[in-house]
Amino acid sequence: MTQTHAAAIAAPLDTNTLKELVRVLCGDDHLLYRPAYKISEFLENAGWRNLPEIDGESRAEWTLERLVERRTDPGALEDVLLRLADAREYYEEPEQLPRVVAAVNTFLVHEGLRLENPGGRPRLVPCDPALAHPGQHAPLELKATMSDIIGDERMAALLEHRLDEARTCFANGAHVAATIMLGSLLEGVLLSAVQERDATLLGNKSPRNIGLQELIDICRKAGWIDADVTSFSHALRDYRNFIHPHREYREAYRPDRDTFNVSWQVVNGALNDLAATRPRTTP
Numbered sequence: 104m105t106q107t108h109a110a111a112i113a114a115p116l117d118t119n120t121l122k123e124l125v126r127v128l129c130g131d132d133h134l135l136y137r138p139a140y141k142i143s144e145f146l147e148n149a150g151w152r153n154l155p156e157i158d159g160e161s162r163a164e165w166t167l168e169r170l171v172e173r174r175t176d177p178g179a180l181e182d183v184l185l186r187l188a189d190a191r192e193y194y195e196e197p198e199q200l201p202r203v204v205a206a207v208n209t210f211l212v213h214e215g216l217r218l219e220n221p222g223g224r225p226r227l228v229p230c231d232p233a234l235a236h237p238g239q240h241a242p243l244e245l246k247a248t249m250s251d252i253i254g255d256e257r258m259a260a261l262l263e264h265r266l267d268e269a270r271t272c273f274a275n276g277a278h279v280a281a282t283i284m285l286g287s288l289l290e291g292v293l294l295s296a297v298q299e300r301d302a303t304l305l306g307n308k309s310p311r312n313i314g315l316q317e318l319i320d321i322c323r324k325a326g327w328i329d330a331d332v333t334s335f336s337h338a339l340r341d342y343r344n345f346i347h348p349h350r351e352y353r354e355a356y357r358p359d360r361d362t363f364n365v366s367w368q369v370v371n372g373a374l375n376d377l378a379a380t381r382p383r384t385t386p
Contacts, residue, residue, distance in 0.1 A: 111177075111181060111216060111227040111228065111229065112177035112180055112181050112214075112216065112227070113177070114177075115174045115175055115177075116174060116180060116214055117213070117214070118171070119210075120210055120211070120213065120214055121167060121170045121171060121174065122167060123210040124170060124183070124184075124207070124210075125163050125166045125167045125170065126163075127187065127203060127206050127207055128142055128145065128166055128183075128187075129142065129162050129163055129166060132206070133202075134199065134202060134203055134206060135192075135193065135196060135199040135203060137162075138162070139157045139162050139165070142162055142165075142166055143156075143157070145186065145192065146169065146183065148186055148191075148192070149182040149183045149185075149186040150179075150182045151169075151173075151179065151182070151183075154169065170183075181227055184207065184211070184218055184227055185218075185225040185226070185227060186225075187203055187204070187207055187218065187225075188200070188203070188204050188207075188218050188219070188220040188225035188226075189220075189225050190220070190223050200220070204218050204219075204220055212230060212232060212276075213232055214232075215229055215230060215232045216228070216229060216230060217229075217230040247371075247374040247375050247377070247378035248263070249262045249263045249266070249292070251374075251378040251381065252292060252295075252296060252374060252377045252378050252381060253292070253295045253296070253299065254299050255295065255299070258291075258295050261291075262288060262291050262292055262295070265284060265287060265288045265291065266288055268284055269281050269284035269285050269288060272284055273360075273363055273367075278357075278358050278359050278360055278362060278363045279345060279351070279357060279358050281363050282339075282342045282343070282345070282358040282362055282363050282366050283342070283343055283345060283346045285339065285343070285363070285366045285367065285369075285370050286315065286339050286340060286342060286343020286344075286346075286366070287343065288370060289315065289336060289339060289340075289343075289369070289370055289373060290314075290315040290318060290343075292373065292374065292377065293315070293318040293319065293321075293322050293373075293377075294310055294313065294318055296322065296327060296377050296381075297318065297321055297322065297325075298310065300325070300327070300381075300382060301325065304321050304324075304325060305321075315336075315340045315343065316337065316340055319333055319336045319337060319340065320333075322377075326380065327376060327377055327380045328372075328373055328376040328377065328380075329372070329376055331372070332369065332372040332373050332376055335365070335368075335369040335372070336369055336373060338365075338369070339366050339369045339370070342358055342362060342366060345358060
């Protein structure tokens with residue numbers, strides 16, 4: 104008998120979802136491989152009892168039969184999913200845990216669910232099925248690199264890392280987070296450009312007290328970014344302010360993939376303009 108608890112799974116999982124779950128349980132595709140006896144042991148660890156022995160069947164066939172038998176028992180299936188995110192299953196190969204969780208989430212998202220392991224405590228939480236396959240339309244590649252724009256190598260590396268994080272957010276369907284990251288990146292790039300090229304443009308203000316709106320206007324007046332980039336940068340600034348949940352709540356709008364793609368083009372244009380206008384030092 105499985106553990107009794109309020110299950111996050113509200114309806115029977117689709118057969119194709121169960122087949123994908125079998126693939127993970129068996130350890131195909133370079134995940135943790137489980138021979139037949141290990142699969143049975145895993146299910147027992149998840150609280151399943153009275154399991155029949157494998158008799159002439161393949162591991163996958165036997166496992167799928169067990170899952171189908173209990174597909175109307177959401178608690179039983181949830182116990183299996185939670186056990187997959189339990190660090191106690193991976194004492195010998197701890198590096199497999201994040202791989203398994205990521206593999207499960209690629210198909211579980213279609214059921215409106217996501218497997219997490221915050222602080223080593225597995226849980227199953229609802230998520231938006233629209234996050235499925237978020238990376239089908241990848242953003243345009245940026246032409247300029249941070250080192251083309253920023254002379255401070257440490258700052259250039261930091262900003263490049265933020266750019267990578269924005270890509271990661273986009274690739275995982277976190278469009279709000281990705282858009283906010285791009286706004287943060289733009290602010291960091293513009294401030295660094297002003298400080299390196301002509302810090303007097305900041306006036307008497309400390310860099311800590313200069314906002315993105317002012318930085319956009321300063322760079323436009325200095326001729327470092329074009330008018331179109333300036334206009335759209337202000338729009339990105341508005342999206343960046345969605346870092347405040349109440350702003351998103353008031354406006355009843357949530358940035359999506361299209362918002363990110365537009366924002367990405369804004370950042371692309373700004374970086375290209377800054378790279379093209381960067382003063383060149385003569386040897």
